[in-house]
Amino acid sequence: MTAQIELAGIDKHYGSFHALKDISLTIDKGSFVALVGPSGCGKSTLLRSIAGLESISAGRMSIAGREMTGVPPRHRDIAMVFQSYALYPHMTVEDNLTYSLRLHGVGKAEARKKAAEVAATTGLTQLLKRYPRQLSGGQRQRVAMGRAIIRNPKAFLFDEPLSNLDAALRVQMRKEIRALHDRLGATSVYVTHDQIEAMTMADWVVVMRDGVIEQQGRPLDLYDHPVNRFVAGFIGSPAMNFMAGRIAESGNAVVLDGGAGTLPLARHVEPGRAVLAGIRPEHLVMAGDDASFHLTIGVVESTGSATYLTSPDGAFQLVQSERTTLGPGDRVGLTIDPVRVHLFDPQTGMRL
């Protein structure tokens, strides 16, 4: 794997606001990288910096081995799909697709031929003569993608491209974008606040918060080994449950605060240490007498394929694949595979 985009020590200030703090990131050629994080974490700013739409205050970046710091966007050979699609409203779909080709002096016949090819891969063949205002949201999305594909750029940048679509279409476009990426052998950087999109589409997920990369890695590594409480809570749906407790005398169990119960551990930890135990809702198993701890149920939600049980204060959730006859007020005994208990430092939030 060779690096297609390399960022080293990127800083970005907006006046007194420090939007990006010393970001270093290597994006391999042909990989699909997701930048994910809550709003205001700097993921869009980072993407726009790669595109050259934002200037960076410090640091260096290169694309396909060429130094790109300070190079204007039109010389970076990068395509971007905007959240708003940013289609040219006064041009037909065909003219939208061929705009960049025409700017680069490609002949009319040649441009039309390429537009027809791209339209065929994105399902736009019937719509070439239409204007953007005559298209549905999903069709506009495809035009925006087609406009990026036609140029065969060094990298594709996506800025929350699916957030204006309805839920069903979003799931479908997720697969289409990923399939397109694989077919073109492209390098893609994808910004989203939706961790499901990041987990399902990307080969490499970068979790950001407050202008800092909290953790990066393969999607399942992030799920299995979150480095801190923030990543643990951000990745995974429903979110991880956190319970305060203390390591038992034996060193291989957590005594939960408030007499809620005891969690077994698969390893030995310094006894008496205060910890925050993290448990994913889908890893809890209903148990009888051998239950580690008990939970009172507040709300029961069934989707048919799964049942979501939530505690009365809303702080604790578990997911069961079986159907249940439990109702609000019932108490259930729960147990968990010791290797699936995550421990975090209550002060620093770092993984123990």
Place this chain on the structure above:
Amino acid sequence: MSRISNWLRDGVGFDILLVGAALLFLVALAGAPLVYNVLMSFQQVDMFTLGSLIRPFVGFDNYIAVVRQPEFWLVTRNTLVFVFGSMTGQFVLGFALALFFAQNFPGASTIRGLFLVSWVMPGLVVGAIWSWILAGDFGVLNVILKSLGIIQSNIFWKSDPNFSIWAVIIANIWLGLAFNMLLLSVGLAAIPRDLYEAAELDGANAFQRFWTITLPMMRSTIGAVLSLGLIGTLQQFDLFPALTEGGPANTSNVAGFWSWQLSFQLYDFAKGATVSVMMFLLVLFASVIYVRSTRHEVRG
């Protein structure tokens, strides 16, 4: 009785009431004078018939008489020069200023606001100020041009037949500049920023972005600015009495001012009305073009 009040309160009656009030206003204050003006242009109007509504009809005699006036072609030429000169100046400079103030720099909107001064000032005052600036023997414009070495001797802007129409055009450009700039600024602000970003990533340089994004997206705004500019320029009156009074020898006279002279200085109301009907047809023609151009309006 209650049926009528219900009809007014809940039904279409209220809508009709509102539309009716506006329509009545329009008919009384714009429609009727217009029709009366057209009517007069086909009548013989003199001291004996002035007070009556139905006067002897003379067909197109007034139109023929107007065209046969010795100054007719001069005034027509001046009107065209005045309209094209003023509109071109107002539009090009207004667009340039609008683009300039669309850039983000400290104080941009404040300074743009100051340009409104020229729009707020009465035409007569603007005319008086420009009358001093353009004065042949003591005007500041001549001083500037001479010290820059562009001219050797004073130009008598207002009294030289070669320059008199341009004196009014210069003042009129200044007067209409702010209006053009403001409307065009609004149009510019309505273009989404991400279109420019997309175009930039697609490889467009600043000139190409202006040509392929800004201009087409501004189409309806430009249409509105040009048609309003045409109407405003044809209506321009205040500057003429303040600057040249149409002189010398009608070399700076335009249709609007001529129509006023015919009606209220020579008391030849029929010819005055005839000239204004001719102007009305010109504006109507321009409006039709404008309306047709906005029919394919593209936004979002």
